[in-house]
Amino acid sequence: MKKLLVCALLAAVMAAVPAFAKKSYVNGIDPNYPPFAYVDEKTGQPAGFDVDSLNWIAKNMGFEITHKPMAWDGIIPALVAKQIDMVDSGMSITPERAKVVEFSDPYWTVSRVFLVPANSTLTPQDVLTKKVKLGVQRGTSEANAIKQEQQEKGYPFELRFYESAPLAVEDLLNGRIEVALMDELPADDAISKGRGVKKAGTHGEPDKFGVAMRKDDKELQKLINDGYKKLMADPYWQELQKKYLNK
Ligand code: ARG
The missing domain is CATH 3.40.190.10 (Periplasmic binding protein-like II)
Structure with missing residues:
Protein backbone atom coordinates (compact mmCIF):
# COMPACT_ATOMS: atom_id res chain seq x y z
CA MET A 1 0.00 0.00 0.00
CA LYS A 2 2.74 2.36 1.03
CA LYS A 3 4.73 1.40 -2.03
CA LEU A 4 1.78 2.21 -4.25
CA LEU A 5 1.41 5.61 -2.66
CA VAL A 6 5.10 6.40 -3.18
CA CYS A 7 4.85 5.33 -6.79
CA ALA A 8 1.80 7.48 -7.41
CA LEU A 9 3.45 10.41 -5.69
CA LEU A 10 6.60 9.99 -7.74
CA ALA A 11 4.61 9.82 -10.99
CA ALA A 12 2.74 13.01 -10.06
CA VAL A 13 5.95 14.84 -9.25
CA MET A 14 7.62 13.67 -12.45
CA ALA A 15 4.68 14.79 -14.57
CA ALA A 16 4.78 18.22 -12.93
CA VAL A 17 8.53 18.76 -13.36
CA PRO A 18 9.29 19.82 -16.93
CA ALA A 19 12.56 17.87 -17.05
CA PHE A 20 10.68 14.59 -16.47
CA ALA A 21 7.40 15.35 -18.24
CA LYS A 22 6.91 13.98 -21.75
CA LYS A 23 7.22 16.60 -24.42
CA SER A 24 3.97 17.24 -26.19
CA TYR A 25 3.65 18.36 -29.78
CA VAL A 26 0.81 19.48 -32.02
CA ASN A 27 0.45 18.21 -35.58
CA GLY A 28 -1.58 20.34 -37.99
CA ILE A 29 -3.74 18.34 -40.40
CA ASP A 30 -6.07 18.97 -43.28
CA PRO A 31 -9.01 16.82 -42.06
CA ASN A 32 -10.29 16.38 -45.63
CA TYR A 33 -7.44 14.43 -47.12
CA PRO A 34 -8.24 10.74 -46.90
CA PRO A 35 -6.47 8.35 -46.80
CA PHE A 36 -3.62 10.44 -45.29
CA ALA A 37 -5.56 12.49 -42.76
CA TYR A 38 -9.27 12.85 -42.00
CA VAL A 39 -11.71 12.84 -39.15
CA ASP A 40 -13.27 9.41 -38.65
CA GLU A 41 -17.04 9.70 -38.97
CA LYS A 42 -17.75 7.05 -36.33
CA THR A 43 -15.29 8.07 -33.62
CA GLY A 44 -14.96 11.78 -34.40
CA GLN A 45 -11.19 11.28 -34.01
CA PRO A 46 -8.42 12.20 -36.45
CA ALA A 47 -7.36 9.15 -38.47
CA GLY A 48 -5.46 8.19 -41.60
CA PHE A 49 -2.10 6.91 -42.73
CA ASP A 50 -0.18 9.97 -41.49
CA VAL A 51 -2.12 10.32 -38.24
CA ASP A 52 -1.62 6.65 -37.30
CA SER A 53 2.05 6.77 -38.33
CA LEU A 54 2.66 9.74 -36.10
CA ASN A 55 0.73 8.24 -33.18
CA TRP A 56 2.97 5.16 -33.39
CA ILE A 57 6.11 7.30 -33.57
CA ALA A 58 5.02 9.39 -30.57
CA LYS A 59 4.41 6.25 -28.53
CA ASN A 60 7.74 4.70 -29.49
CA MET A 61 9.84 7.85 -29.24
CA GLY A 62 8.25 8.93 -25.95
CA PHE A 63 6.33 12.11 -26.71
CA GLU A 64 2.69 13.19 -26.62
CA ILE A 65 0.93 14.12 -29.83
CA THR A 66 -2.34 15.83 -30.69
CA HIS A 67 -3.71 16.49 -34.18
CA LYS A 68 -5.25 19.85 -34.93
CA PRO A 69 -7.55 20.10 -37.95
CA MET A 70 -7.11 23.33 -39.88
CA ALA A 71 -7.34 24.90 -43.35
CA TRP A 72 -4.56 23.69 -45.64
CA ASP A 73 -4.09 27.12 -47.12
CA GLY A 74 -2.85 28.62 -43.83
CA ILE A 75 -1.03 25.61 -42.42
CA ILE A 76 2.58 26.74 -43.04
CA PRO A 77 2.00 30.22 -41.58
CA ALA A 78 0.45 28.47 -38.53
CA LEU A 79 3.59 26.33 -38.19
CA VAL A 80 5.89 29.32 -38.41
CA ALA A 81 3.73 31.20 -35.87
CA LYS A 82 4.03 28.22 -33.46
CA GLN A 83 0.30 27.46 -33.38
CA ILE A 84 1.35 23.94 -34.38
CA ASP A 85 4.73 22.16 -34.27
CA MET A 86 4.62 20.09 -37.44
CA VAL A 87 2.59 19.17 -40.49
CA ASP A 88 2.36 15.43 -41.09
CA SER A 89 -0.60 15.45 -43.49
CA GLY A 90 0.18 14.52 -47.09
CA MET A 91 2.51 17.49 -47.60
CA SER A 92 4.77 17.46 -50.64
CA ILE A 93 8.37 18.51 -50.22
CA THR A 94 8.83 21.53 -52.50
CA PRO A 95 11.76 23.95 -52.90
CA GLU A 96 9.50 26.95 -52.10
CA ARG A 97 8.29 25.43 -48.83
CA ALA A 98 11.80 24.28 -47.93
CA LYS A 99 12.87 27.93 -47.84
CA VAL A 100 10.48 28.50 -44.93
CA VAL A 101 10.32 25.14 -43.11
CA GLU A 102 12.50 22.09 -42.56
CA PHE A 103 11.32 18.79 -44.04
CA SER A 104 11.90 15.32 -42.62
CA ASP A 105 13.26 12.61 -44.89
CA PRO A 106 10.59 11.63 -47.44
CA TYR A 107 8.25 8.87 -46.26
CA TRP A 108 6.01 8.38 -49.32
CA THR A 109 5.88 9.09 -53.06
CA VAL A 110 2.69 9.94 -54.97
CA SER A 111 1.80 10.67 -58.58
CA PRO A 206 5.59 12.39 -58.67
CA ASP A 207 5.70 14.28 -55.35
CA LYS A 208 7.50 13.16 -52.22
CA PHE A 209 5.72 13.59 -48.90
CA GLY A 210 7.63 14.74 -45.82
CA VAL A 211 6.86 16.16 -42.36
CA ALA A 212 7.28 19.94 -42.17
CA MET A 213 8.79 21.42 -38.99
CA ARG A 214 10.25 24.76 -37.91
CA LYS A 215 13.83 25.20 -39.10
CA ASP A 216 15.23 25.72 -35.60
CA ASP A 217 13.37 22.79 -34.01
CA LYS A 218 16.29 20.36 -34.21
CA GLU A 219 15.05 18.19 -31.35
CA LEU A 220 11.77 17.43 -33.08
CA GLN A 221 13.47 16.92 -36.45
CA LYS A 222 15.59 14.17 -34.93
CA LEU A 223 12.61 12.56 -33.19
CA ILE A 224 10.65 12.47 -36.45
CA ASN A 225 13.45 11.19 -38.66
CA ASP A 226 14.48 8.53 -36.14
CA GLY A 227 10.83 7.72 -35.49
CA TYR A 228 10.04 7.11 -39.16
CA LYS A 229 13.15 4.92 -39.51
CA LYS A 230 11.97 2.84 -36.59
CA LEU A 231 8.41 2.67 -37.93
CA MET A 232 9.56 1.63 -41.41
CA ALA A 233 11.51 -1.26 -39.89
CA ASP A 234 8.46 -2.42 -37.93
CA PRO A 235 5.70 -4.73 -39.27
CA TYR A 236 3.19 -1.98 -38.35
CA TRP A 237 4.40 0.02 -41.41
CA GLN A 238 3.11 -2.76 -43.71
CA GLU A 239 -0.08 -2.97 -41.71
CA LEU A 240 -0.71 0.74 -42.17
CA GLN A 241 -0.13 0.51 -45.92
CA LYS A 242 -2.58 -2.35 -46.15
CA LYS A 243 -5.16 -0.54 -44.07
CA TYR A 244 -5.02 2.85 -45.78
CA LEU A 245 -3.23 2.59 -49.11
CA ASN A 246 -4.40 -0.78 -50.48
CA LYS A 247 -0.80 -2.00 -50.72
N1 ARG B 1 0.58 17.12 -51.96
C1 ARG B 1 -0.03 18.40 -52.16
C2 ARG B 1 0.67 19.45 -51.33
O1 ARG B 1 1.55 19.18 -50.60
C3 ARG B 1 -1.47 18.33 -51.77
C4 ARG B 1 -1.61 18.16 -50.35
C5 ARG B 1 -2.89 18.36 -49.87
N2 ARG B 1 -2.79 17.73 -48.59
C6 ARG B 1 -3.63 17.94 -47.71
N3 ARG B 1 -3.48 17.37 -46.57
N4 ARG B 1 -4.57 18.74 -48.01
O2 ARG B 1 0.37 20.58 -51.42
Whole structure:
Protein backbone atom coordinates (compact mmCIF):
# COMPACT_ATOMS: atom_id res chain seq x y z
CA MET A 1 0.00 0.00 0.00
CA LYS A 2 2.74 2.36 1.03
CA LYS A 3 4.73 1.40 -2.03
CA LEU A 4 1.78 2.21 -4.25
CA LEU A 5 1.41 5.61 -2.66
CA VAL A 6 5.10 6.40 -3.18
CA CYS A 7 4.85 5.33 -6.79
CA ALA A 8 1.80 7.48 -7.41
CA LEU A 9 3.45 10.41 -5.69
CA LEU A 10 6.60 9.99 -7.74
CA ALA A 11 4.61 9.82 -10.99
CA ALA A 12 2.74 13.01 -10.06
CA VAL A 13 5.95 14.84 -9.25
CA MET A 14 7.62 13.67 -12.45
CA ALA A 15 4.68 14.79 -14.57
CA ALA A 16 4.78 18.22 -12.93
CA VAL A 17 8.53 18.76 -13.36
CA PRO A 18 9.29 19.82 -16.93
CA ALA A 19 12.56 17.87 -17.05
CA PHE A 20 10.68 14.59 -16.47
CA ALA A 21 7.40 15.35 -18.24
CA LYS A 22 6.91 13.98 -21.75
CA LYS A 23 7.22 16.60 -24.42
CA SER A 24 3.97 17.24 -26.19
CA TYR A 25 3.65 18.36 -29.78
CA VAL A 26 0.81 19.48 -32.02
CA ASN A 27 0.45 18.21 -35.58
CA GLY A 28 -1.58 20.34 -37.99
CA ILE A 29 -3.74 18.34 -40.40
CA ASP A 30 -6.07 18.97 -43.28
CA PRO A 31 -9.01 16.82 -42.06
CA ASN A 32 -10.29 16.38 -45.63
CA TYR A 33 -7.44 14.43 -47.12
CA PRO A 34 -8.24 10.74 -46.90
CA PRO A 35 -6.47 8.35 -46.80
CA PHE A 36 -3.62 10.44 -45.29
CA ALA A 37 -5.56 12.49 -42.76
CA TYR A 38 -9.27 12.85 -42.00
CA VAL A 39 -11.71 12.84 -39.15
CA ASP A 40 -13.27 9.41 -38.65
CA GLU A 41 -17.04 9.70 -38.97
CA LYS A 42 -17.75 7.05 -36.33
CA THR A 43 -15.29 8.07 -33.62
CA GLY A 44 -14.96 11.78 -34.40
CA GLN A 45 -11.19 11.28 -34.01
CA PRO A 46 -8.42 12.20 -36.45
CA ALA A 47 -7.36 9.15 -38.47
CA GLY A 48 -5.46 8.19 -41.60
CA PHE A 49 -2.10 6.91 -42.73
CA ASP A 50 -0.18 9.97 -41.49
CA VAL A 51 -2.12 10.32 -38.24
CA ASP A 52 -1.62 6.65 -37.30
CA SER A 53 2.05 6.77 -38.33
CA LEU A 54 2.66 9.74 -36.10
CA ASN A 55 0.73 8.24 -33.18
CA TRP A 56 2.97 5.16 -33.39
CA ILE A 57 6.11 7.30 -33.57
CA ALA A 58 5.02 9.39 -30.57
CA LYS A 59 4.41 6.25 -28.53
CA ASN A 60 7.74 4.70 -29.49
CA MET A 61 9.84 7.85 -29.24
CA GLY A 62 8.25 8.93 -25.95
CA PHE A 63 6.33 12.11 -26.71
CA GLU A 64 2.69 13.19 -26.62
CA ILE A 65 0.93 14.12 -29.83
CA THR A 66 -2.34 15.83 -30.69
CA HIS A 67 -3.71 16.49 -34.18
CA LYS A 68 -5.25 19.85 -34.93
CA PRO A 69 -7.55 20.10 -37.95
CA MET A 70 -7.11 23.33 -39.88
CA ALA A 71 -7.34 24.90 -43.35
CA TRP A 72 -4.56 23.69 -45.64
CA ASP A 73 -4.09 27.12 -47.12
CA GLY A 74 -2.85 28.62 -43.83
CA ILE A 75 -1.03 25.61 -42.42
CA ILE A 76 2.58 26.74 -43.04
CA PRO A 77 2.00 30.22 -41.58
CA ALA A 78 0.45 28.47 -38.53
CA LEU A 79 3.59 26.33 -38.19
CA VAL A 80 5.89 29.32 -38.41
CA ALA A 81 3.73 31.20 -35.87
CA LYS A 82 4.03 28.22 -33.46
CA GLN A 83 0.30 27.46 -33.38
CA ILE A 84 1.35 23.94 -34.38
CA ASP A 85 4.73 22.16 -34.27
CA MET A 86 4.62 20.09 -37.44
CA VAL A 87 2.59 19.17 -40.49
CA ASP A 88 2.36 15.43 -41.09
CA SER A 89 -0.60 15.45 -43.49
CA GLY A 90 0.18 14.52 -47.09
CA MET A 91 2.51 17.49 -47.60
CA SER A 92 4.77 17.46 -50.64
CA ILE A 93 8.37 18.51 -50.22
CA THR A 94 8.83 21.53 -52.50
CA PRO A 95 11.76 23.95 -52.90
CA GLU A 96 9.50 26.95 -52.10
CA ARG A 97 8.29 25.43 -48.83
CA ALA A 98 11.80 24.28 -47.93
CA LYS A 99 12.87 27.93 -47.84
CA VAL A 100 10.48 28.50 -44.93
CA VAL A 101 10.32 25.14 -43.11
CA GLU A 102 12.50 22.09 -42.56
CA PHE A 103 11.32 18.79 -44.04
CA SER A 104 11.90 15.32 -42.62
CA ASP A 105 13.26 12.61 -44.89
CA PRO A 106 10.59 11.63 -47.44
CA TYR A 107 8.25 8.87 -46.26
CA TRP A 108 6.01 8.38 -49.32
CA THR A 109 5.88 9.09 -53.06
CA VAL A 110 2.69 9.94 -54.97
CA SER A 111 1.80 10.67 -58.58
CA ARG A 112 -0.50 13.51 -59.60
CA VAL A 113 -3.53 12.58 -61.64
CA PHE A 114 -6.32 14.19 -63.62
CA LEU A 115 -9.66 13.09 -62.18
CA VAL A 116 -12.76 13.24 -64.42
CA PRO A 117 -16.39 12.10 -64.22
CA ALA A 118 -16.73 8.39 -65.03
CA ASN A 119 -18.46 9.11 -68.36
CA SER A 120 -15.91 11.72 -69.51
CA THR A 121 -13.79 11.20 -72.64
CA LEU A 122 -11.21 13.88 -71.76
CA THR A 123 -7.57 12.83 -72.16
CA PRO A 124 -4.60 14.51 -70.46
CA GLN A 125 -3.77 15.97 -73.89
CA ASP A 126 -7.28 17.51 -74.10
CA VAL A 127 -6.86 19.04 -70.64
CA LEU A 128 -3.75 20.89 -71.77
CA THR A 129 -5.06 21.99 -75.18
CA LYS A 130 -8.76 22.80 -74.65
CA LYS A 131 -10.57 25.50 -72.75
CA VAL A 132 -11.65 23.17 -69.90
CA LYS A 133 -12.41 24.17 -66.32
CA LEU A 134 -9.75 22.60 -64.13
CA GLY A 135 -10.11 22.39 -60.33
CA VAL A 136 -7.26 22.23 -57.80
CA GLN A 137 -6.98 22.52 -54.04
CA ARG A 138 -5.79 25.96 -53.01
CA GLY A 139 -2.29 26.18 -51.52
CA THR A 140 -1.16 22.80 -52.81
CA SER A 141 2.02 21.91 -54.67
CA GLU A 142 -0.08 20.83 -57.66
CA ALA A 143 -1.97 24.15 -57.71
CA ASN A 144 1.28 26.10 -57.78
CA ALA A 145 2.88 23.82 -60.36
CA ILE A 146 -0.05 23.95 -62.77
CA LYS A 147 -0.40 27.73 -62.41
CA GLN A 148 3.26 28.14 -63.26
CA GLU A 149 3.03 25.73 -66.21
CA GLN A 150 0.08 27.67 -67.55
CA GLN A 151 2.03 30.92 -67.39
CA GLU A 152 5.02 29.37 -69.12
CA LYS A 153 3.18 27.41 -71.78
CA GLY A 154 -0.02 29.39 -72.23
CA TYR A 155 -2.41 26.48 -71.60
CA PRO A 156 -5.99 27.60 -72.30
CA PHE A 157 -7.72 25.95 -69.27
CA GLU A 158 -9.52 28.00 -66.66
CA LEU A 159 -8.35 27.25 -63.10
CA ARG A 160 -10.80 26.97 -60.20
CA PHE A 161 -9.53 26.81 -56.63
CA TYR A 162 -11.05 24.73 -53.81
CA GLU A 163 -10.62 24.60 -50.06
CA SER A 164 -10.32 20.79 -50.14
CA ALA A 165 -10.02 17.91 -52.61
CA PRO A 166 -13.51 16.48 -51.83
CA LEU A 167 -15.06 19.88 -52.69
CA ALA A 168 -13.38 19.73 -56.10
CA VAL A 169 -14.83 16.23 -56.57
CA GLU A 170 -18.30 17.62 -55.70
CA ASP A 171 -17.99 20.21 -58.47
CA LEU A 172 -16.75 17.56 -60.91
CA LEU A 173 -19.93 15.61 -60.27
CA ASN A 174 -22.30 18.54 -60.62
CA GLY A 175 -20.57 19.72 -63.79
CA ARG A 176 -19.05 23.01 -62.58
CA ILE A 177 -15.60 21.76 -63.60
CA GLU A 178 -14.61 19.11 -66.13
CA VAL A 179 -11.41 17.88 -64.53
CA ALA A 180 -9.52 18.09 -61.22
CA LEU A 181 -5.80 17.70 -60.58
CA MET A 182 -4.80 16.02 -57.31
CA ASP A 183 -2.53 13.44 -55.66
CA GLU A 184 -3.31 9.92 -56.78
CA LEU A 185 -4.29 8.46 -53.40
CA PRO A 186 -7.04 10.95 -52.54
CA ALA A 187 -8.25 10.40 -56.13
CA ASP A 188 -8.28 6.63 -55.53
CA ASP A 189 -10.15 7.26 -52.30
CA ALA A 190 -12.92 9.12 -54.16
CA ILE A 191 -13.05 6.34 -56.79
CA SER A 192 -13.22 3.57 -54.19
CA LYS A 193 -16.07 5.38 -52.41
CA GLY A 194 -18.07 5.01 -55.63
CA ARG A 195 -18.16 8.72 -56.38
CA GLY A 196 -18.63 8.23 -60.15
CA VAL A 197 -15.19 9.53 -61.08
CA LYS A 198 -12.14 8.01 -62.78
CA LYS A 199 -8.54 8.84 -63.50
CA ALA A 200 -7.80 10.26 -66.97
CA GLY A 201 -4.03 9.92 -66.55
CA THR A 202 -1.08 11.20 -64.58
CA HIS A 203 0.48 14.62 -64.90
CA GLY A 204 4.02 15.83 -64.15
CA GLU A 205 6.59 14.30 -61.82
CA PRO A 206 5.59 12.39 -58.67
CA ASP A 207 5.70 14.28 -55.35
CA LYS A 208 7.50 13.16 -52.22
CA PHE A 209 5.72 13.59 -48.90
CA GLY A 210 7.63 14.74 -45.82
CA VAL A 211 6.86 16.16 -42.36
CA ALA A 212 7.28 19.94 -42.17
CA MET A 213 8.79 21.42 -38.99
CA ARG A 214 10.25 24.76 -37.91
CA LYS A 215 13.83 25.20 -39.10
CA ASP A 216 15.23 25.72 -35.60
CA ASP A 217 13.37 22.79 -34.01
CA LYS A 218 16.29 20.36 -34.21
CA GLU A 219 15.05 18.19 -31.35
CA LEU A 220 11.77 17.43 -33.08
CA GLN A 221 13.47 16.92 -36.45
CA LYS A 222 15.59 14.17 -34.93
CA LEU A 223 12.61 12.56 -33.19
CA ILE A 224 10.65 12.47 -36.45
CA ASN A 225 13.45 11.19 -38.66
CA ASP A 226 14.48 8.53 -36.14
CA GLY A 227 10.83 7.72 -35.49
CA TYR A 228 10.04 7.11 -39.16
CA LYS A 229 13.15 4.92 -39.51
CA LYS A 230 11.97 2.84 -36.59
CA LEU A 231 8.41 2.67 -37.93
CA MET A 232 9.56 1.63 -41.41
CA ALA A 233 11.51 -1.26 -39.89
CA ASP A 234 8.46 -2.42 -37.93
CA PRO A 235 5.70 -4.73 -39.27
CA TYR A 236 3.19 -1.98 -38.35
CA TRP A 237 4.40 0.02 -41.41
CA GLN A 238 3.11 -2.76 -43.71
CA GLU A 239 -0.08 -2.97 -41.71
CA LEU A 240 -0.71 0.74 -42.17
CA GLN A 241 -0.13 0.51 -45.92
CA LYS A 242 -2.58 -2.35 -46.15
CA LYS A 243 -5.16 -0.54 -44.07
CA TYR A 244 -5.02 2.85 -45.78
CA LEU A 245 -3.23 2.59 -49.11
CA ASN A 246 -4.40 -0.78 -50.48
CA LYS A 247 -0.80 -2.00 -50.72
N1 ARG B 1 0.58 17.12 -51.96
C1 ARG B 1 -0.03 18.40 -52.16
C2 ARG B 1 0.67 19.45 -51.33
O1 ARG B 1 1.55 19.18 -50.60
C3 ARG B 1 -1.47 18.33 -51.77
C4 ARG B 1 -1.61 18.16 -50.35
C5 ARG B 1 -2.89 18.36 -49.87
N2 ARG B 1 -2.79 17.73 -48.59
C6 ARG B 1 -3.63 17.94 -47.71
N3 ARG B 1 -3.48 17.37 -46.57
N4 ARG B 1 -4.57 18.74 -48.01
O2 ARG B 1 0.37 20.58 -51.42
